[in-house]
Amino acid sequence: MEFWVYPLLFLTGLVAGWVDAIAGGGGLLTVPALLWAGLPVPLALGTNKLQSSCGTAFATWRYARAGLLKLPALRVGIAATLLGACWGVASVNRIDPQLLKRVLPFLLVAVAVYFWLKPDQGDRPRAARVRPVTFAILGGLVLGFYDGAFGPGTGSFWMVASVSLLGLDLRQATGWTKAMNLTSNLASLAVFIWLGNVNFSIGCVMAAGQVLGARAGSGMVLRRGRNIIRPMLLIVVLCLATKLAYDALKHA
Numbered sequence: 421m422e423f424w425v426y427p428l429l430f431l432t433g434l435v436a437g438w439v440d441a442i443a444g445g446g447g448l449l450t451v452p453a454l455l456w457a458g459l460p461v462p463l464a465l466g467t468n469k470l471q472s473s474c475g476t477a478f479a480t481w482r483y484a485r486a487g488l489l490k491l492p493a494l495r496v497g498i499a500a501t502l503l504g505a506c507w508g509v510a511s512v513n514r515i516d517p518q519l520l521k522r523v524l525p526f527l528l529v530a531v532a533v534y535f536w537l538k539p540d541q542g543d544r545p546r547a548a549r550v551r552p553v554t555f556a557i558l559g560g561l562v563l564g565f566y567d568g569a570f571g572p573g574t575g576s577f578w579m580v581a582s583v584s585l586l587g588l589d590l591r592q593a594t595g596w597t598k599a600m601n602l603t604s605n606l607a608s609l610a611v612f613i614w615l616g617n618v619n620f621s622i623g624c625v626m627a628a629g630q631v632l633g634a635r636a637g638s639g640m641v642l643r644r645g646r647n648i649i650r651p652m653l654l655i656v657v658l659c660l661a662t663k664l665a666y667d668a669l670k671h672a
């Protein structure tokens with residue numbers, strides 16, 4: 421690979437880490453960049469998991485230090501997510517990705533509409549609608565499975581679920597989402613490493629950018645809270661829905 425490609429991948433990781441720390445969706449930037457750099461699809465996906473896991477780990481650590489992970493049933497959610505992600509990775513060859521790509525844009529638009537029509541949602545903690553342990557187990561199994569098997573939009577689904585069902589504010593929901601995303605990312609990464617589908621030199625270059633971007637993005641979340649999370653979440657969700665709808669139409 422040409423040397424000048426590495427600085428571009430570093431910058432892509434930097435921007436993606438910033439976006440990921442606030443609202444998720446950094447893969448919209450990093451996966452196309454890795455494919456553009458000439459990596460075959462399995463290697464691009466594995467390398468993406470490596471670099472994104474580093475940024476997510478840093479953001480999760482930052483949110484933990486700020487007290488955003490002192491949430492009920494968090495450990496139960498992590499265990500359920502790990503189990504669901506392993507189940508999803510093991511089932512990836514049995515799922516029709518085209519079906520998911522046709523359905524997902526509608527689900528993501530529904531997420532965007534939900535936050536758009538409820539501007540006060542997530543502005544402060546509210547009473548939970550389901551028991552935290554029940555939410556952690558069901559959410560972890562379902563969204564962990566989804567992330568292991570497919571992935572796009574997982575963070576958005578965690579955000580809307582933890583705000584609407586668990587009653588978290590947007591800052592707490594971001595902390596919960598990062599912890600769960602990190603869990604499922606690490607499970608998937610372990611499988612990619614085992615299969616030999618990770619380019620460590622490229623992954624480490626992008627990971628350095630991811631960590632710097634995550635530092636900046638998590639700092640903005642801690643300082644500005646919902647004022648930065650809500651608009652970024654809407655932008656990321658709509659961009660992801662547009663991309664998935666385009667891909668579905670292209671392969672129809």
